[in-house]
Amino acid sequence: SLTIGEETWDFDGVLCAFGPDEIGQEGAEFVLSAIADGVQFYLSIDEFGHSASIHDVENFEDPTVSWDSDMNADEFITVSGKEASGEVGFVDYESDLMESVPGSFDATCP
Numbered sequence: 001s002l003t004i005g006e007e008t009w010d011f012d013g014v015l016c017a018f019g020p021d022e023i024g025q026e027g028a029e030f031v032l033s034a035i036a037d038g039v040q041f042y043l044s045i046d047e048f049g050h051s052a053s054i055h056d057v058e059n060f061e062d063p064t065v066s067w068d069s070d071m072n073a074d075e076f077i078t079v080s081g082k083e084a085s086g087e088v089g090f091v092d093y094e095s096d097l098m099e100s101v102p103g104s105f106d107a108t109c110p
Helices: 019-023
Strands: 002-004 007-009 015-018 030-036 039-046 049-056 066-069 077-080 083-092 100-108
Touching: 002 049, 015 019, 039 077, 039 100, 049 083, 066 100
Parallel strands: none
Antiparallel strands: 002 007, 002 100, 015 030, 030 039, 039 049, 049 066, 066 083, 077 083, 083 100
C-alpha cells in the first residue's frame, strides 16, 4: 500500500527484482512494481539513489495521478528480506504547487 497525504492506494500483488542480474541494470539493487486500477506504483534503488512514484499508466496524456518522490530525499527505502517500506515526501508534478506531501509505503515481495 501507498499513502500520500490523505489518499491511499492498495495493490493486490507486486513484482520485485533484486540485484543487477535480475533487474538487468548495472548498479541496480532493488525494483518493485505494482499495477491496479490503471495506476502503477514503482520503487527503485539504483546508482542514482532511491526513488518512488505512482502514475496513471492508462491515461498518461491526462493523468488522474502523477506523484514522484522528492528528488532531494536521502535514502528512504528500507528492504529487509522480502519486505520494503519507507517514508518520503512526494511532489505532484501535475499541479502548479510543487510542494512536498508526506507519504509512506509498505510492500511484501513474492
